[in-house]
Amino acid sequence: MNSTHWPENSFEDRSSVAYGVVAFLLFLSTISVSLRLWTRKMIHQFGVDDWAALLTLILIIACGISITQMTRYGLGRHGWALSLDDRILYQRSFFVSLVLYVVTLAVVKLTFLLQYYRILSVSRMRHIYMVMIVLVIIWGITQATFALVACIPLEGFWDPRVQAKCIPNAHIAWYISALFNILSDIIILVLPIPVIRKLNLPGSQKAFLIGIFSLGFLTVAISALRIKFLTLRPDPTWSNFDPTLWSLAELSSAITCACLATLKPLVTRLGNWFSRPTNTESVAQMAETEDNINKLFLLEGLLTLVIGIWSVFVMVPSPTQTKAPWRPKGWFTEHEEKIMVNRILRDDPSKSDMHNRQAITLKMLWESLCDYDLWPIYIIGLTFSIPAGPPDQYLTLSLRQLGFDTFDTNLLSIPCQVATTINMLILTWISEKVNQRALLGVFVEVWLLPCVIALAVIPSDVSRWATYALVVVLLSYPSPHPMQVGWASRNSNTVRTRTVSAALYNMSVQLQSIISANIYRRDDRPEYRRGNRVLAGVASLNIVIYATAKLYYVWRNKQRDRIWDAMSQEERQRYLDTTADKGSKRLDFRFAS
Incomplete structure (x- = not known):
C-alpha cells in the first residue's frame, strides 16, 4: 500500500502493552514454579511432575522471548506500515512461537497428569491417568508435526518470495485442535474431584483443593476466547495481537494453577511464623x-x-530515545515519534515545561512545597486509610484468637485481599467516568465507619464467623489511593509540582502507616474496643476532610470563573500570551474535585 494512501490509524502501536503483559506473565510463572520447587525441596520430595513444571517454565520463557521478537518486528502494528524484511522476520518469529505454544501446552497438561498420578493415584484411577498421558503426548507430537510441515519448504511459511506448497484451509485444523484442547482441559480438571471428595481430610481442605483445581477453568475460558481469533484476517501483525497474548496468558495461568496445589507446606510454615x-x-x-x-x-x-x-535493558528514557546497541532499530520511526510527541503535548501542554533529564532546583522545590492548593490532598493522604490499617495489620492474629488454625487463617485472609483489589480498580474507573474524587472518598469512609463501629460494640460471645464476615467487609473497602495519586497529579499542572506532589503525598501515606500502627495497644487487647472507637472517630473526621476539600476546590474554581468570565476575548488572549503564572496558578486552570 502506498504511504500516501495509508489509513489515519496506520501508526497505531500497541507494542508497549505487549512488553508489559509478557513481563507480567513471565514474572507470575517464574514466581509460581520457583515457590513450587522451593516447597518440594523444603519437604524433601521432588518428583517427575516437578521436573515437568520446570520444563514448562523454560518453554513459557521461550514463548515470551519469541513474542517479544514478534513485537519487535511488528506485532501490535499495522502490516502495511512495515517493511517486507520486518514482515518476514515477524512471520518467522510467529512460527517459532506457534511451535513452542503447542509443545508447552502439551507439557503443562502432562504436569497436571503426573501430579495427579503422584498424589491422587488410587488403583482405579491410574489407568485413566496413563491413558490421558499417552493421549496428550500423541496430541502434542501431532500438533508440532503439523506446524513443521505446514509449508514445504518450511521457509515458505514466513517468506512470500519462496515458492512453497502449504496445507490448504489450515485454520480448520487449528479449530479442531482448539476444541480438543478445551475438551482435554475440562477432563484433566474434573479428574481429581471424585478422588479429593473421598480423601480423609477436613471439609475446608477438600474445598480448598477443589477450589484450586477449579481455578484451572480460567485456562479453559481463555482457550475458548482464543477460538474467535482463529479466523484468518488480512492484517496479521495487528489482528494477532490479542490471540498471541491470550495464548501466553493461557500457559501462564495453567502452570500457576498446577503449582498452587503444592504450596500448602510453604503457606503453613510461613503462616506459623507470621501468626x-x-x-x-x-x-x-x-x-x-x-x-x-x-x-x-x-x-x-x-x-x-x-x-x-x-x-x-527494556525501559527507555523517552519515546524519542528508544534506540540502543541491543535495539538498533528502536521502537518507532522518526515520523511516529513526531506524531507521539505532538499528541502528548496537545493532550497536556504542561508536560512541555521541563525535559526528562532536567533536575528540580531548590527554588522549584520551594515553589512546589508552597503550592497550598495541593495541601488538602496531602492532609487526606495522612488519614484516609487509618480506619482500615489496624484491622488489616492484626488480621492473622485476630483470626487465630477466634480459634482458626494456621492453614485456615491463611486461606481466610485471601478473600478480602482479592475483593479490595477489585473494588479499588472499580472505584478508580468510576472516578474518571464521573469526574469526582472527594465524593468517592466520602463513600469509602462511609463504607468503613459502620464496620469499625460494629467492631467496637460487637458482643464478645458472638459467632466467630460473624466477626470474620464483618472484618472481610471492612477490609474489602475500595482503596482511593490510586485515585488520589492521580488527583494530586491532575491538580499540579506542572512537571515540577507533579513530581514533588507525588513524593509529598506518598510521604503523608507513609506517616499514616506509622499513626495507624499505634492505635491498637497492648492494654486494649484482644478485642481492641478503645482502638476501634478511635478508628470510628478518624473515619468521621475523614468524611469532614473530604467534604472540606470538595468545597475548597469548588470555591477556588468559582473564584477563577468570576475573573475569567469578566475578561473580554482580547484580555484573555493577552493574559495567555503574557502571564507569568505557572501551573495551577493560571486563571485558565480548573481544579479537579
Whole structure:
C-alpha cells in the first residue's frame, strides 16, 4: 500500500502493552514454579511432575522471548506500515512461537497428569491417568508435526518470495485442535474431584483443593476466547495481537494453577511464623526457621535484582530515545515519534515545561512545597486509610484468637485481599467516568465507619464467623489511593509540582502507616474496643476532610470563573500570551474535585 494512501490509524502501536503483559506473565510463572520447587525441596520430595513444571517454565520463557521478537518486528502494528524484511522476520518469529505454544501446552497438561498420578493415584484411577498421558503426548507430537510441515519448504511459511506448497484451509485444523484442547482441559480438571471428595481430610481442605483445581477453568475460558481469533484476517501483525497474548496468558495461568496445589507446606510454615504472638518462646521458635526465612529473603532479593537488570535493558528514557546497541532499530520511526510527541503535548501542554533529564532546583522545590492548593490532598493522604490499617495489620492474629488454625487463617485472609483489589480498580474507573474524587472518598469512609463501629460494640460471645464476615467487609473497602495519586497529579499542572506532589503525598501515606500502627495497644487487647472507637472517630473526621476539600476546590474554581468570565476575548488572549503564572496558578486552570 502506498504511504500516501495509508489509513489515519496506520501508526497505531500497541507494542508497549505487549512488553508489559509478557513481563507480567513471565514474572507470575517464574514466581509460581520457583515457590513450587522451593516447597518440594523444603519437604524433601521432588518428583517427575516437578521436573515437568520446570520444563514448562523454560518453554513459557521461550514463548515470551519469541513474542517479544514478534513485537519487535511488528506485532501490535499495522502490516502495511512495515517493511517486507520486518514482515518476514515477524512471520518467522510467529512460527517459532506457534511451535513452542503447542509443545508447552502439551507439557503443562502432562504436569497436571503426573501430579495427579503422584498424589491422587488410587488403583482405579491410574489407568485413566496413563491413558490421558499417552493421549496428550500423541496430541502434542501431532500438533508440532503439523506446524513443521505446514509449508514445504518450511521457509515458505514466513517468506512470500519462496515458492512453497502449504496445507490448504489450515485454520480448520487449528479449530479442531482448539476444541480438543478445551475438551482435554475440562477432563484433566474434573479428574481429581471424585478422588479429593473421598480423601480423609477436613471439609475446608477438600474445598480448598477443589477450589484450586477449579481455578484451572480460567485456562479453559481463555482457550475458548482464543477460538474467535482463529479466523484468518488480512492484517496479521495487528489482528494477532490479542490471540498471541491470550495464548501466553493461557500457559501462564495453567502452570500457576498446577503449582498452587503444592504450596500448602510453604503457606503453613510461613503462616506459623507470621501468626505467632511476640513472646520469648515464639522468638526461640522463629530462630529454628531463620535459615529458611533468610533463604526466602535471598530469593526475593535475587528476583528484584533480575527485574532491575532487565529493566535497564527494556525501559527507555523517552519515546524519542528508544534506540540502543541491543535495539538498533528502536521502537518507532522518526515520523511516529513526531506524531507521539505532538499528541502528548496537545493532550497536556504542561508536560512541555521541563525535559526528562532536567533536575528540580531548590527554588522549584520551594515553589512546589508552597503550592497550598495541593495541601488538602496531602492532609487526606495522612488519614484516609487509618480506619482500615489496624484491622488489616492484626488480621492473622485476630483470626487465630477466634480459634482458626494456621492453614485456615491463611486461606481466610485471601478473600478480602482479592475483593479490595477489585473494588479499588472499580472505584478508580468510576472516578474518571464521573469526574469526582472527594465524593468517592466520602463513600469509602462511609463504607468503613459502620464496620469499625460494629467492631467496637460487637458482643464478645458472638459467632466467630460473624466477626470474620464483618472484618472481610471492612477490609474489602475500595482503596482511593490510586485515585488520589492521580488527583494530586491532575491538580499540579506542572512537571515540577507533579513530581514533588507525588513524593509529598506518598510521604503523608507513609506517616499514616506509622499513626495507624499505634492505635491498637497492648492494654486494649484482644478485642481492641478503645482502638476501634478511635478508628470510628478518624473515619468521621475523614468524611469532614473530604467534604472540606470538595468545597475548597469548588470555591477556588468559582473564584477563577468570576475573573475569567469578566475578561473580554482580547484580555484573555493577552493574559495567555503574557502571564507569568505557572501551573495551577493560571486563571485558565480548573481544579479537579
